[in-house]
Amino acid sequence: MRILLVEDEPDVAQMLAKGLREQSYAVDVASDGESVLYQARLNNYDLIILDIMLPLKDGFTVCRELRAAELSVAILMLTARDDVHDRITGLDAGADDYLIKPFDFHELLARVRALLRRGHMLLPEILEIADLKIDTRSHEVSRAASRIELTAKEYALLEYLARRVNQVVSRSDIAEHVWDENFDPFSNLIEVYIQRLRRKIDDGHEPKLIRTLRGEGYRLAAISGDTNV
Numbered sequence: 001m002r003i004l005l006v007e008d009e010p011d012v013a014q015m016l017a018k019g020l021r022e023q024s025y026a027v028d029v030a031s032d033g034e035s036v037l038y039q040a041r042l043n044n045y046d047l048i049i050l051d052i053m054l055p056l057k058d059g060f061t062v063c064r065e066l067r068a069a070e071l072s073v074a075i076l077m078l079t080a081r082d083d084v085h086d087r088i089t090g091l092d093a094g095a096d097d098y099l100i101k102p103f104d105f106h107e108l109l110a111r112v113r114a115l116l117r118r119g120h121m122l123l124p125e126i127l128e129i130a131d132l133k134i135d136t137r138s139h140e141v142s143r144a145a146s147r148i149e150l151t152a153k154e155y156a157l158l159e160y161l162a163r164r165v166n167q168v169v170s171r172s173d174i175a176e177h178v179w180d181e182n183f184d185p186f187s188n189l190i191e192v193y194i195q196r197l198r199r200k201i202d203d204g205h206e207p208k209l210i211r212t213l214r215g216e217g218y219r220l221a222a223i224s225g226d227t228n229v
C-alpha cells in the first residue's frame with residue numbers, strides 16, 4: 001500500500017516515514033501543500049496523511065482541491081491542536097479521519113490500517129486463501145499452519161496480491177502500490193520478489209497460489225486451470 005505523507009517538519013516527516021516503511025508501506029514525502037494535487041494525480045496513492053499547518057497551501061485547501069479533482073484517495077489529517085473547529089473543517093473538506101498531535105505512533109498505524117481496509121471494500125483483518133493465512137494487523141503469514149517469515153517488502157507484495165485475490169494484478173499496479181517514487185520501472189525487482197514469494201509460499205505446497213499470466217501480470221488464487229509460468 002502506498003502512502004503520501006505531507007508534513008513540513010523534517011524530523012517528524014522522517015520519523016513517520018521510517019516507521020511506516022518498517023510496517024511495509026511504500027511512502028513518498030511532500031514538505032508543502034503546493035505539490036500534493038500534482039503528486040496525487042501522478043501516483044495512485046492508497047492514502048494521504050495530511051498535516052494542516054503547511055507552507056504555501058494549508059491542509060484544508062489541499063484536501064478540498066483533492067476532492068474537487070474527484071480523487072477518492074483516503075485522507076487522514078493531522079491537526080496540531082485539539083480544536084473542534086479544525087476537526088469539523090477537515091471532515092467537511094473531505095478528510096476521512098483526523099489525528100491530534102502529538103499522537104502515539106501505534107494509534108496512527110491503527111487508523112491507517114482502518115482507512116486502508118475500507119478503501120475499495122471492507123476487508124477482513126485476516127485474509128485466507130486456501131490454507132494461506134495473512135494477518136494484516138500483526139503481518140504474520142502462515143501456510144498449512146506453519147509460520148512463514150517474510151521481509152517487509154515481501155509482505156507488502158503478498159498483502160497487495162491478497163487484497164485482489166482472484167484478480168489479475170498488473171506489473172504497473174504493483175509498482176505503483178508496493179514501491180515508492182524511487183522505483184525504477186526498468187528493473188526486474190518485481191519478478192525477483194515474485195520468485196522469492198513463490199519459494200516461501202508455494203514451494204512444497206499444493207495448490208500453487210501465485211500465478212504469472214504472461215503479458216498481463218500476476219494472480220493470487222486458490223483455483224487451478226491456468227498455466228503457471
Ligand code: CA
Binds near residue numbers: 053054
Ligand atoms: Ca506542519
